[in-house]
Amino acid sequence: MNRYILNMIVKAGKLLLHTITSHIDSSDDPNIIEYVKSFPQSVPLVIVTSKMDTIFTKCANNILDKLHEKNKQNLHHLVLHNSDHANMAMGDNDDQKMYIEYMEMLYDKYC
Numbered sequence: 001m002n003r004y005i006l007n008m009i010v011k012a013g014k015l016l017l018h019t020i021t022s023h024i025d026s027s028d029d030p031n032i033i034e035y036v037k038s039f040p041q042s043v044p045l046v047i048v049t050s051k052m053d054t055i056f057t058k059c060a061n062n063i064l065d066k067l068h069e070k071n072k073q074n075l076h077h078l079v080l081h082n083s084d085h086a087n088m089a090m091g092d093n094d095d096q097k098m099y100i101e102y103m104e105m106l107y108d109k110y111c
Helices: 003-021 030-038 057-069 093-110
Strands: 045-050 075-080
Touching: 030 057, 045 057, 045 093, 057 075, 075 093
Parallel strands: 045 075
Antiparallel strands: none
């Protein structure tokens, strides 16, 4: 996959994550619950978490639960093993390889 396209996918994901998580303190916040309820069914969504992440995993899992309750289609969850929150896509070499392969698979599927 073209590095430019992969970088654009990562930037789009970061923008979406910022949109979802801005102005909230937890996944129990009414703003996130309402956003999850209104998230378009047709838009593919990837949530990336890590076993090493102590910042976002609880919130991400709550969001995933809400989307599963809503029977969200095209929902994907990638769990990395060794990367911390700040370095998920580019931290551990094995995680980086898994992340890139996963994003390439999704790109092939949806683009």
